Amino acid sequence: MSPFSSRQENNHFIMQIILLSGGSGTRLWPLSNDARSKQFLRLLPVEGSEERESMVQRVVRQIHGAALNAPVTVATSVTQQDSIISQLGADVSIVTEPCRRDTFPAICLASEYLAKVKGCREDEIVVVMPCDPYTEAGYFNTIKDMEQCVADGVAELVLMGIRPTYPSAKYGYVVPGEPSGDGALSVRRFTEKPDVATAEKLIEDGAFWNGGVFAFRLGYLTSISEKYVNYPTFADIREHYTDFPKISFDYEVAEKAASVAVVPFGGEWRDLGTWNTLTDELRHHTYGNVTTDGTGENTHIINELDIPVMCIGTKDLVVAASPDGILVSEKRRSEDIKRFADTLKRRPMYEERRWGFYKVIDYVQFSDGYCALTKQLTLNPGCSISYQRHSSRDEVWTFVDGEGEMVLDGNRSTVRRGDTVRVMKGQMHALRAKTSLTFIEVQTGGDLVESDIERFPYEWD
Numbered sequence: 001m002s003p004f005s006s007r008q009e010n011n012h013f014i015m016q017i018i019l020l021s022g023g024s025g026t027r028l029w030p031l032s033n034d035a036r037s038k039q040f041l042r043l044l045p046v047e048g049s050e051e052r053e054s055m056v057q058r059v060v061r062q063i064h065g066a067a068l069n070a071p072v073t074v075a076t077s078v079t080q081q082d083s084i085i086s087q088l089g090a091d092v093s094i095v096t097e098p099c100r101r102d103t104f105p106a107i108c109l110a111s112e113y114l115a116k117v118k119g120c121r122e123d124e125i126v127v128v129m130p131c132d133p134y135t136e137a138g139y140f141n142t143i144k145d146m147e148q149c150v151a152d153g154v155a156e157l158v159l160m161g162i163r164p165t166y167p168s169a170k171y172g173y174v175v176p177g178e179p180s181g182d183g184a185l186s187v188r189r190f191t192e193k194p195d196v197a198t199a200e201k202l203i204e205d206g207a208f209w210n211g212g213v214f215a216f217r218l219g220y221l222t223s224i225s226e227k228y229v230n231y232p233t234f235a236d237i238r239e240h241y242t243d244f245p246k247i248s249f250d251y252e253v254a255e256k257a258a259s260v261a262v263v264p265f266g267g268e269w270r271d272l273g274t275w276n277t278l279t280d281e282l283r284h285h286t287y288g289n290v291t292t293d294g295t296g297e298n299t300h301i302i303n304e305l306d307i308p309v310m311c312i313g314t315k316d317l318v319v320a321a322s323p324d325g326i327l328v329s330e331k332r333r334s335e336d337i338k339r340f341a342d343t344l345k346r347r348p349m350y351e352e353r354r355w356g357f358y359k360v361i362d363y364v365q366f367s368d369g370y371c372a373l374t375k376q377l378t379l380n381p382g383c384s385i386s387y388q389r390h391s392s393r394d395e396v397w398t399f400v401d402g403e404g405e406m407v408l409d410g411n412r413s414t415v416r417r418g419d420t421v422r423v424m425k426g427q428m429h430a431l432r433a434k435t436s437l438t439f440i441e442v443q444t445g446g447d448l449v450e451s452d453i454e455r456f457p458y459e460w461d
Helices: 055-065 078-088 103-116 137-151 196-204 218-225 234-239 275-281 331-341
Strands: 015-020 072-077 093-097 125-130 133-135 157-162 173-181 184-191 208-217 260-265 269-271 290-292 300-303 309-311 317-322 325-330 350-353 356-365 371-379 384-389 393-401 403-408 411-416 420-423 429-433 437-445 454-456
Touching: 015 055, 015 103, 055 078, 055 133, 055 137, 072 078, 072 103, 078 093, 078 350, 093 103, 103 125, 103 218, 103 234, 125 137, 125 218, 133 137, 137 157, 137 208, 137 260, 157 173, 157 184, 173 196, 173 260, 208 218, 208 260, 269 275, 275 317, 275 331, 290 300, 300 309, 309 317, 317 331, 325 331, 371 429, 393 411, 403 420
Parallel strands: 015 072, 015 125, 072 093, 157 260, 290 309, 300 317
Antiparallel strands: 125 208, 133 269, 157 208, 173 184, 173 208, 184 260, 317 325, 350 356, 356 371, 371 437, 384 429, 384 454, 393 420, 393 437, 403 411, 403 429
């Protein structure tokens, strides 16, 4: 059974899973950006195969393999929607935030979607979890235990507590109390991201890392949500999304909860949020067009560019190259990357879309304000770009590989390698790939932004 399909009601309670997919992606710059956060990087090895998968693909595969039989809804930003569809398929259930406002409003919006769009009952159990933990099967068994705790009434809100492996200042801590039943413990208090010295004392007191996994009945959360935004339809709630406070779920719900318990998990769990932790899990030391002399020590080189990268005699480095930039960093300093990458304010140069992907090859702004942007786009077989028009730019498409169909102001024609088509501002156009279809797009005009798109319905067949 697909994790996105509806679950048959075999007993009184049904579980729904909300996957939180957010982040700006700067900690793994330059491969990640505002549109392609760390969870979408296809670098992790698939066991028993030479294939690679992303963090979000791995987690969904693990959910399916654990036989949780729970429908999955992904809560994300509009900018990540296409990446999710590209990686998880068109039948994935997605709730998009109109704007980024932290985990509390995101979880409220997703819960209201379950209630008002999917028709879930108030007594259905919801598990909220991040989309990017690097973990093992026991993690998902613990989720089953959390579901059982809610079903048995151990607490209204149940958290997962990760047994710490070292005193870290990156995580929040949950200090447990007495046993509450079903393997859960009561919660005495929370401590958010303490310094290392305080973290050491918390661990001595038996504290857990807060794993960001929560279980509750749907009605528990919608009753909290409706204190801030209470409208009869999901569309109305989404329209008033900014009425929710911009605050984390931990602060707004978990730390205020009158009935809260924690279920411990002591297995493998890692945050692959920096290059030094991610490279520990990679199968190979080089990816892409890379040349080395074989004398390098503990160096990982990932190259997404067509030009070669050469590394000679390197030690303890991560080298990453993408259309967004080139990084050379000591692994032990990779936690500092975010601080510098956040200062590089520019448009994403590579994006996955539901129809394929594109990368920016060149961008020029001339002294009179006239701009030229060159992209290389690849459409997957059977996929299409919507019927659309632009108000501020002209485009020239040169097809370099594959075959497809193009619609220009209602006229349909076949396009293939060697063809060139000019699309003037205001012209209606769409494109569908018969085979994998690659073309070069040159945009020209005064305001070359992704938002300059007006879409219209079109039936291909």
